[in-house]
Amino acid sequence: MANIIIIGMQWGDEGKGKIVDLLTEFADVVVRFQGGNNAGHTVVVGQQTVILHLIPSGALYPEKKCLIGNGVVVDPQVLLGEMDELQKRGYFKNDDQLLISEDAHLIMPYHRRMDVARERMKGEGKIGTTGRGIGPAYEDKAAREGIRFGDLLDEEAFREKLKANLSVKNPCLETCLHDKGFDLEAIFQEYIGYAGRLKKYVGNTSVFIDRQMKQGRHILFEGAQGTHLDVDHGTYPFVTSSNTVAGGACTGAGIGPTKISEVIGVSKAYTTRVGGGPFPTELKDEVGEKLRERGREFGATTGRPRRCGWVDIPLLKDAIRLNGLTGIALTKMDVLSEFETIRICTSYRYQGQRYEEVPSPAKVLQECQPVYEEIPGWKAELKNIRNFEDLPPRARDYVRHVEELTDTEVILVSVGERREETILRRNPFRHGPRKS
Numbered sequence: 001m002a003n004i005i006i007i008g009m010q011w012g013d014e015g016k017g018k019i020v021d022l023l024t025e026f027a028d029v030v031v032r033f034q035g036g037n038n039a040g041h042t043v044v045v046g047q048q049t050v051i052l053h054l055i056p057s058g059a060l061y062p063e064k065k066c067l068i069g070n071g072v073v074v075d076p077q078v079l080l081g082e083m084d085e086l087q088k089r090g091y092f093k094n095d096d097q098l099l100i101s102e103d104a105h106l107i108m109p110y111h112r113r114m115d116v117a118r119e120r121m122k123g124e125g126k127i128g129t130t131g132r133g134i135g136p137a138y139e140d141k142a143a144r145e146g147i148r149f150g151d152l153l154d155e156e157a158f159r160e161k162l163k164a165n166l167s168v169k170n171p172c173l174e175t176c177l178h179d180k181g182f183d184l185e186a187i188f189q190e191y192i193g194y195a196g197r198l199k200k201y202v203g204n205t206s207v208f209i210d211r212q213m214k215q216g217r218h219i220l221f222e223g224a225q226g227t228h229l230d231v232d233h234g235t236y237p238f239v240t241s242s243n244t245v246a247g248g249a250c251t252g253a254g255i256g257p258t259k260i261s262e263v264i265g266v267s268k269a270y271t272t273r274v275g276g277g278p279f280p281t282e283l284k285d286e287v288g289e290k291l292r293e294r295g296r297e298f299g300a301t302t303g304r305p306r307r308c309g310w311v312d313i314p315l316l317k318d319a320i321r322l323n324g325l326t327g328i329a330l331t332k333m334d335v336l337s338e339f340e341t342i343r344i345c346t347s348y349r350y351q352g353q354r355y356e357e358v359p360s361p362a363k364v365l366q367e368c369q370p371v372y373e374e375i376p377g378w379k380a381e382l383k384n385i386r387n388f389e390d391l392p393p394r395a396r397d398y399v400r401h402v403e404e405l406t407d408t409e410v411i412l413v414s415v416g417e418r419r420e421e422t423i424l425r426r427n428p429f430r431h432g433p434r435k436s
């Protein structure tokens, strides 16, 4: 039995969708445990590109069970749209494939409107959210005002909760945020309609996972966003509203930390970020433009151009510490093939001092200057390489250098977007971590 968490090591968009999809072959159950449809996991299978926002990437294997844990915030309209789209493409034909936690919170129309209106009011100081209502939904959860899937299945309880919420949200939207309020009956009917379609999928995901573990099944926990967007440990306030680090898998899926076998971190061979916030290695020149173009760095959820820069070792070292990582999956190595020289940020300089770790607060990180090492590029196409030994020597050196600098094993190198364009050095479902 192996229970493995996959986490993003940077600011999201590291290519987790591909890694989860690849490793799902060896798992029985795939679980989403935080975030919502702010995520966009791109998976390329054959000629098809599938972008998943809520349903775990495991959905592309018909025999694998997909779970949406209690820690996820779910927009039911988006979930149903995604299910319909998958079914149209020939996936997700069996109702038994999906189980949604009865304790997962719902994203309501007022959450979306509040998210967008607040960003508008913040002007220059905005966070750059995805506008999907994620923050307001998690706020209601913490304020104990949220509406959960379980509530939706009880019409009277749902009506009462919705009424109580609108009595606060409508004045807030109209008076403070200068926007429009909502009609109770319209939302009630809309959401009861969603309940009719979704109730067969709702249940106790924690109990389900526990039973699966007792039967020796392999479980894959699929993180969304990335370590540095974590509400506690990220570049606050430029973060999302959930715990994106590995610990979030325990609270967001209802399992104990002793059940986790390994935590694998996914990092691009360079760095990207969408939205506002500090980014020490950001390149605002033609090199950054080249990374964006070659890496097709445009958001899978909002289509926004991603900010691009060189790989940042302090950022990765923080992710290793915060998640207790046992291995790294290094993605998009092929994107670096075009560069004569490649830079690696090994530390930061701030007010004459050297930092090997990410300093807090975000204001300090904003002013940190990256200290770079420059190494020669390999200038060769990597897409058809399947064994580590067949990589050009300089590409191998790059991977080994990342291992040395982070003191962590790179278990996988991704050299293209397709499943098969991967060099798997160690399969965590088959072999445990290397002993140091």
Ligand code: IMP
Residues within 6 Å of the ligand: 011, 012, 013, 038, 039, 040, 127, 128, 129, 130, 131, 132, 133, 134, 135, 224, 225, 229, 238, 239, 240, 241, 274, 275, 276
């Ligand atoms: P929110 O999660 O929509 O509230 O957005 C908060 C911040 O997290 C913004 O900077 C978003 O761009 C960023 N963010 C949220 N989800 C993702 C993701 O899946 N990938 C990358 N960035 C994300």
